[in-house]
Amino acid sequence: MLQTILVEAFTDAFQKSYNRNPDLQYVNFQKTRPEFEGDFTIVIFPFSKDLKMNPEVMGQVIGEKMVLNHPLIVGFNVVKGFLNLHINQTYWFQFIEQVIEKEDFGSNQLNIGKHIVVEYSSPNTNKPLHLGHIRNNLLGWSVAEILKANGYQVTKVNLVNDRGIHICKSMLAWQKWSNQSPQEAGLKGDKLVGEMYVRFDKALKEQTAALVAEGESPEQAAKNAPLMLEAQQMLRLWEGGDEETIALWKKMNDWVYDGFDITYRRLGVDFDQFFYESDTYLLGKSIVMEGLSKGVLFHKEDKSIWCDLTADGLDEKLLLRSDGTSVYMTQDLGTAEQRHNIYNPEKMIYVVGNEQNYHFDVLKLILKKLGRDWANDIEHLSYGMVELPQGKMKSREGTVVDADDLMDEMIQTARQKTEELGKASQLSEQAADELYHQIGLGALKYFMLKVDPKKTMLFNPAESIDFNGNTGPFIQYTHARIRSIIRKAEESDIDFLSKTQVFELNQHEKHLLKLIHHYPSVVVQAGEQLSPALIANFIFELAKEFNHFYQTINILKENNLHNRSLRIKLCLLVAKTLKHAGGLIGVGMPEKM
RNA sequence: GGCUCCAUAGUUCAAGGGAUAGAACGGAAGUUUCCUAAACUUUAAAUCCAGGUUCGAGUCCUGGUGGGGCUACCA
Structure with missing residues (x-):
């Protein structure tokens, strides 16, 4: 180097x-x-x-x-x-030749033989995916791709939260008020189940309000509402293995998975391995017992089990309820150990919102106290919330931005803009649909990923996502223009691949070249910092620099053959770099647009 | 209350302790007989406040102000 x-x-x-x-x-x-x-x-x-x-x-x-x-x-x-x-100029010319021959310019072998597990998405099965999940999914997927480009072997895992009282609420509502399959209801599976959850919540609120009106305290009312008691009863039936309950649970979860599958596919994210909380929620109890015998944990009078973290500046943390059932932390201790045992990875990355910072601090601390030195390999990729102009998304106020709806909107906008610009005419219907998908999702993904993951970001549904300026389509357009030049060069049988004589580069050529030269170290940095934003910022800079170059300088029309072929080579390098970098953030680069 | 994160043009985002704080959108003014104008050019516009460390601070430290998150026998 x-x-x-x-x-x-x-x-x-x-x-x-x-x-x-x-x-x-x-x-x-x-x-x-x-x-x-x-x-x-x-x-x-x-x-x-x-x-x-x-x-x-x-x-x-x-x-x-x-x-x-x-x-x-x-x-x-x-x-x-x-x-x-x-x-030395010679260095730059050698560099150009090297990159032209390289298939995967930007990728490196720095971490060959090292394994990283990236957990992301990890949805609840009681409601559809929304904007917050989109940030999570795009981040997790992109970070995994960036790590691969740095030579790591990466396993993408999804730990699905498929059980618990919230799932029972949807189930109960469905039994009471729907009884329709998604086909019958004309809804995507996850949407139907989500609707049931909302329905339950509404009915429960009414019941609670009624009880309060009769003179109960709000806390009492929340506990005593008949629907709540029914849901709790259903959870007990589920945990007891009641056949009917389990059958309903399986049926409804399958609907949700069908729905998620469609959303994931459209979003372009994938997983190597799914884990389900229903399989893992009991893990961790034995670790708690071990902690008890080691004296790391202690009993309270009511038999609940706790970890005292006050000496570390944190609170006491519950690990097992007084009735012996486990909580989130118990399960996470178990799944962490399970993950470590299955993969024995260099690092375990959890893509989880920063609202859970405390949870991960505690998790690592307890594992360390239990003598698991691999606790240090756990890395919480703590990303910021997506906020709306009014603040957080609230389902009660109907401000939740649904993932499917947003994608539909983006694709629709892509279609509309393309048609307005009169660029769709010679495309087949299938090719046009693919292009709209590529552009619409390119805009969405770039928008989400260009922001530093750690920071809270704002999404304004009224303004939606731009297609001009610092956006995905801007970069895609740059790529399409370059490909057009290269097609033309090939059509006119210009020999631009043979070795170029060394000469003094002008400043535009040099600026572009230096940017490209810098790219591999951006990939390294993005991998170290787990930040797709670095990649996004880089491609924008590169695309901008190219557009400036394109506007100022003749490429195919250049008379000097040495200059001309050098410039075409530069085009080739820029296109290659844009495509590689776009691949790391899931933004596809069209040949024409 | 305690713990924690954040604060940069009108708005949304950049800036590994380094040179004159960059972009985009929006505002103003321009560019098409010429390789795709989803582009390009010009222009106005910002580091919350007060101290400190340093040759050098948007960046590090202390205090303040304003905002977010966490603080469940929920996940």
């Missing part, structure tokens, strides 16, 4: 100049900012501070030595404490 060579050259020059080694933590090269001359820049200030010397003088001295000792470095300049280096 160029970076490594430069660091060595710098260290060497520093050694020769000052008879000591530079502190390596301060050595790093960055791209020279466009307003200055040069390719790469190193900041001298930290060293000048150490040696108590003038940074400009040091820059001169080191720069001269670097040029003298390294054929790769052909010039330099010093501005204040910044040493800007010029790289």
